[in-house]
Amino acid sequence: MKEQRFTRLLIANRGEIAVRVSRTAQRLGIATVAVHSDADRNNPHVRACDTAVSIGGATPAESYLVIDKLIDAALRSGAEAIHPGYGFLSENAGFARRVTEAGLVFVGPPADAIDAMGDKARARRRMAAAGIPVVPGYDGDDQSEALLLSEAARIGFPIMVKASAGGGGRGMRRVDAPEALAESLKLAVSEAQKAFGDGRVILERAVIEPRHVEIQVFADAHGNVVYLGERDCSIQRRHQKIVEEAPSPAVDEALRRRMGETAAAVAREIGYVGAGTIEFLLDRTGHFYFMEMNTRLQVEHPVTEFITGQDLVEWQLRVAQGEPLPLKQEEIRIEGHAIEVRLCAEDPADDFLPRTGNVLLWRPGRHVRCDHALEDGMTISPFYDSMLGKVIAHGRTRSEAIERLASALDDTVLLGVSTNRAFLARVLRHPAFVDGQSVSTAFIGQHFASNESRASEPTRHAWAIAAWLSTTAADRADQQPAVWRGWHNGAPLPVPYRLASRANHADVRRGTVAHAERDAFELLDSDGNAMVLHAQPGHAGEPAVVAIDGQIYHYRYVWESRVLWLQLDGIDYAFVSHNLDSARASEESESDGVLRAPMNGRVIAVNVDEGAIVEAGQTVMVLEAMKMEHAISAPFAGKVASLGATAGDQVAPGHVLAQLEPQAS
DSSP: OOOOOSSEEOOOOHHHHHHHHHHHHHHOOEEEEEEGGGGGGGGGHHHHEEEEEEEOOOOGGTHHHHHHHHHHHHHHHHEEEEOOOOOTOOOOTTHHHHHHTTTTTEESOOHHHHHHSHHHHHHHHHHHTTTTOBSSSEOHHHHHHHHHHHHHHHHOOOOEEEEEOOOOTTTEEOSHHHHGHHHHHHHHHHHHHHSSOOOOEEEEEEEESEEEEEEEEEEOTSSSSEEEEEEEEEEETTTEEEEEEOOTTTOOOOHHHHHHHHHHHHHHHTTTTEEEEEEEEEEETSSSEEEEEEOOOTTHHHHHHHHHOOOOOHHHHHHHHHHHSSGGGGOOOOOOHHHHHHHHSSEGGGGEEEEOOOOOOOEOOOSSEEEEOOTTTEEEOSOOOSSEEEEEEEEESEEEEHHHHHHHHHEEESSSSSSSHHHHHHHHHSSHHHHOOOOOHHHHHHHOOOOHHOOOOHHHHOOOOOOHHHOOOGGGGGSOOOHHOOSSSSOOOOOOEEEEEEEOTTOEEEEEEEEEETEEEEETTTTTTTEEEEEOOTTTTTTTTETTEEEEEEEEEEETTTTEEEETEEEEEEEEHHHHHHHHIIIIIIOOEEEEEEEEEEEEEEEEEEEEEEEOOOOEEEEETTTEEEEEEEESSSEEEEEOTTTTTOOOOOOOOEEEEEEEO
């Protein structure tokens, strides 16, 4: 293969991977071009590149998945090559072909190699024919329900139903008994059709509590193929990885060699070029089975970079330009241990469902690598994957890497949107993970099966700090109750508070806060429980300490209208301050009649029409936010001059919901 040098690279992706690819390309003297949807126009990956091109739209289907837009952006910007990142079109053979047909370099494998592995059924058949071990199953073209039921009976239960045309946990079901198969097939076929436009499935015997172990391979156009060790990706939720480590605690040198040589054979079988990952299921006896090949750079590639000392994106760019691999197999060394966690905008206590919101405060932890595209003030939209970034630690030993990463997660601050940060730290510190020998893909289900086991209910000290901040925070002097602002040299009056918790919207606490002396505050709740808090009201976002009954606590906080986001000793909480909300309503809405959304949320009910006459206190709209319903009430009697939202609308803080006009007297 002749060299095909390029000096300008378009990155057909977004977020942290676009930032990651741009960083290495720029280090090699290659100018980078970002693409962005309308929703991403102000995101950090746009500024990380040397230039940027808008591809319009908001959803992936309108932007990052439109091949014509991406190729047009490359040609207009003068790019000579396209890096697909991961996800989106990275494993789309049609995209790879279109790129090369346009005279551009595709930083990835040949389209034929993508094709060979893009369909699980064909890939299984080809691997089995080449002598690669596969799990017993069915991968035929006949997709009639009768045959699938018959094949399942032949294979034996439990079985896995998997989408033939894709992965990522979509179109996948484990079926433990014959009577559940028909319904599971319908669901898997439906999911596969929606996700990949192809409802075909394969059946495989379920390997009980396997480890998910993958091998990083690299090949060049000169016939060289190497493997760079394994990654253990067994910690998963919804069949999607959240913790990855290298090397695997379950793989010794002999097994590593066998798996590595098998993976290299897979790459050779399909004429592979570039970075690829062969995924295997590893059972308790040390037998491994081919699962699939990812024909792209993996999300978890940093752990391999740490233990080998190599930059895999640099390898990709060099191989794409026709260079041979930088190292031979015997030159690759593995040193130390690396672990990565995926920081996601999701709620572990609500079945890991994705969450949206505004990044109010982002401070990454220390002494670790953090691949991200986050910044204060950005909005986490519902259009894209929930992964916000990756935190990776490297240590001389596995235990050192665990502790370094867990400590960094404790120090990481991300307030304004629910994340799995604290949950990930709990996973890392779980005795079964620390031991490492009994980890399997069933780990979350075994140790964190219920939503309750993944929740972080507010402690009494969290409630106390929230109550104190809701009445004393200097940052919110303009929104504090008049009784607090009116204090003078005489003995201050106790200020009432009323707080609700995000974790349990029915959990509402009431009480009073009294300024006793200097930095001392007395808190009394409605049950008669009292405690003394010593602190100086600080500034939002800054690290601070507070003493409660003699014990020191570290915290940070930010306000989003009446929502208090609090990180206390590594745990995130969110509270809604009802007393502050009433103060705002009386001072702002009373004066101008403008009803604004107090926080991010969805309008679930509009109770009035334009022109309607309302009484003071009458509910105009109902906003659902943080699993709670919030009534938006009229501050005075009057007429509804206009409505600014309809049921189903997603609104941001400050959005005008309605305008009222005072009733003529």
